[in-house]
Amino acid sequence: MDFENSASFKRRGLLKAGAAAGVSSLVLPQVSWGASETPVKIGMIDPRTGVYAPAGHNEIIGATMAVDEINKKGGILGRPVQLLVEDDNSLPGPAVSKAQKLVAEDKVNFLMGTVNSAASESLSQFALQHEMLFVDTGGHADDVTGSKCHWTTFRTCSTTWMLTAGDFETLFKKFGKKWFFIVPDYAFGHALYKDYMIQLKKAGGQAAGHALAPLGTTDFSSYLIRARAAKPDVLICLQAGDDLVNLLKQAVQFGLDKQMAIAGALQEMEVLQALPKAALLGWWTFEWYWNQPGVPHVADFVTAVKKRTGGKVPTARTWFGYATAHAIAMAANNAKSLDSLKVVKALEGMELPPDVALQPGKVYYRAGDHQMMANMFPGYVPKDASYPNLFKVAEVVPSEKIALSPEAAGCKMTYPS
Template sequence: MSDQNKSGGLIDRRGLIKTGAALGAASLLYPPKPSWGASETPIKIGMVDSTTGNFAVLGQSAIKGAQFAAAELNKKGGILSRPVQVLVEDDAGSPGTGVDKASRLLDQSQVDFFTGTTNSAVSLSISQFAAAHNKLFVCSGGHVDKLTGPACNWATFRTCSTTWIMTSGNSGTLVEKFGKKWYFLTTDYAFGHSEQDDYTKQVTALGGTIVGGALVPVGTPDFSSYLIQARAAKPDVLCLLLAGDDQINAMKQITQFGINKDMHIAGALFELEQIAALP
């Protein structure tokens, strides 16, 4: 299911599917020609994602997936006999930076549409930018519900799951097998808020109780104070609603503190890249 690239991280099968979905769909609609001339205008895909910062471990994998998909399409003649180019800009996990980079891709490279974004807050910003500039945005990594819910617009499509889909997929099993008293460690931005809201609705509907929780700033290196508070609450389930390096650091320290011996550790999204980064 996955290959480990020693010099550049991990590319997982799901990442290839998510980031290549829009490209692959287009190739199925039109039969490719075996080659193109030098004068053929390329289809330019502007990919805004994280190559630095807290979300880089995920963003870099998504970028490799998009580049792989483009290479595979180009081997088969591209799309409508036009070569596909993936032009990458680093959003550094910041909505403001993401919009600046999208603007650069549009103004300087004249991209045809946008894809990418791992941070859901960036996804929401790029969605609005794309709609305002009459460009399509195919989101490959922003899971927040409202992207294709209350904040949905004509320009935005999504190839990844929503937080409601992820949380509803395991909330019943977790309550049944692990217990009804839950504590959240939640990343303090759109993705974490959406996950916590969804889990809270589902767990309480199943007869569970939320005994506490904490909002964790993005880029937190030390989780000791949060884990001490979680242990004091004595939950059945410690639910990690984190992302990127935060998830990795939290899981390492949970093991170091022996928290996993006192309670069950759960969550909606544990990426292969994060698991691969653990000792």
């Protein structure tokens, strides 16, 4: 998948190609600053390798684009912003070790990033221990801003509850009440499965069974055989990244798309771009989509990203990185401080301006649990899907309408005295 052979990466000579070795990367501002100006450093931990590498690369694209814009507008507190990027290999262990390096050696002021939910949870705990702001860009498990919420952690992407609630009613009414689940065996998959099951039982449906597949599974044949034998109305695929690519390709090879509906919670451009025509199918939830006619600033954002990526449209991951970096800068400037507690207080309830929100309605970080309230974009892959028109948004659902309250999600926020 040719996601980031982009001019923006080449143009920033210090964004190094040593991803596999975990080499730290530095994005320098494009304006001239006085030699005495100490930079504000944002440490970004995202996968450049592993199952979720394409998603991580696009989050980095969005963040680097935001840093350019921030610096052109005067940086943070009149100081240049530098983005230091580390590869977590899509895993929690490397994520924490890279965070330790960024804090101890590189002296970053704030942390952001992650795609793997287990990495998000680990970094959230690390940030709490260091009393440092961490914004989870792309790890979805409910408990990050739910039962394991911390005052230091915010999240830009949606929760797993939002992803499942975004399309549950449509799937249940359209395809039937008997579902079989193929579940990635870690925090993200477990949370999605739990959330769908709550809604399925409440609606009077039933689970025909479920199979747990390890992260990085390449052969899904045993799980697909079990799914076929269960004869469900719907096969719910809860994988993401390369795992979902492999699963959908093999499901079509097994002919399951002719025997049952195929659907799931999260779907992303990174996955759809990697699929052959025959496997472009299903009903899903997007968290952001590049084609939003009539929504201010979206077309300009798409044009700007395409210039950086050789014609590739932005994905939800691009927007996660972009919105998160801008939000950190806005909060620090509003707080007139780099102190994490003061920046946290500035972020609580902060609404993104339209040129950063890039979607309808109010987009903000909820004060009670630090969860972004934006929109869900449920829909389906059309039969004539071709890049970049790979998805048809059926409706735009405000997150506020489907999100659990902070109390219902189990968040009990405590702050340092």
